[in-house]
Amino acid sequence: MFDWLMLHVTSLEPDAIQAILTSVGITVAVISVLSVKSTAQKKQTADYLLELRTDIRLEKSIQRLRQLHVCENTNLLTLGRENKADNQDAQDLRYLLNHFERLSVGIQDKIYNEKMxxxxxxxxxxxxxxxxxxxxxxxxxxxDTAYQEFEWLIKRWRKSPLKKKKQI
Structure with a gap:
């Protein structure tokens, strides 16, 4: 096999050999860049996931949304309309939604690995x-554009929900 390859390579013109080697070099460089980009994206995602564990305000905001959701006296539509800066519930919900809005933008821009x-x-x-x-x-x-990127992510995920893994 090697002899066959050497026979054919040596019969090529120097320009052809140079063109082949250049193409191979470019291909290797592109593969290398894509690999580094994928690794960086996964590292950024891992950092994000670790950071989630220490965001006390985010956890508090998730808990507050849960409480507001089950409370029959809470009108979330009115709370969203009011836009009062001094309302702690509204501040907590905005913090939570802004977090997921930024995450959605990061997924769209390939900063974060969506699958992870x-x-x-x-x-x-x-x-x-x-x-x-x-x-x-x-x-x-x-x-009217508030939280539209978060909504984009939800619609995308609803089209292809997370599947339950089979037990081994």
């Missing part, structure tokens, strides 16, 4: 959107 995020945060993210949808609706009465 989806595997680890699917239920929390989808539930957050479902529970806060009335609040978002109220906010959009004054800002």
């Amino acid at each position: 995020i989806k595997k680890s945060q699917y239920s929390t993210i989808v539930r957050t959107y479902e529970r806060s949808s009335k609040f978002i609706e109220g906010v959009r009465e004054n800002a």
Whole structure:
């Protein structure tokens, strides 16, 4: 096999050999860049997931949304409409939704690895959107593009939900 290859390579013109070697070099460089990019994206995602564990305000905001969602006296639509800076519940919900809005943008721009995020945060993210949808609706009465990237992510994930793994 090697003899056959050497016979054919030596019969090529120097320009042809140079063109082949250049093509191989470019191919290796492109593969290398893509590999580094993928590794960097996964590292950024791992850092994000570790950071989630220490974000006390985010956890508090998730808990507050859960409480507001089950409380029959809470009108999330009105809370979203009011846009009061001094309302702690509204501040907590905005903090939570802004977090997931930024995450959605990061996924769209390939900063984060969507597959890793989806595997680890699917239920929390989808539930957050479902529970806060009335609040978002109220906010959009004054800002019609509010949380649209978060909504994009939810629609995308609903088309292809996380599958339950089979037990081994």
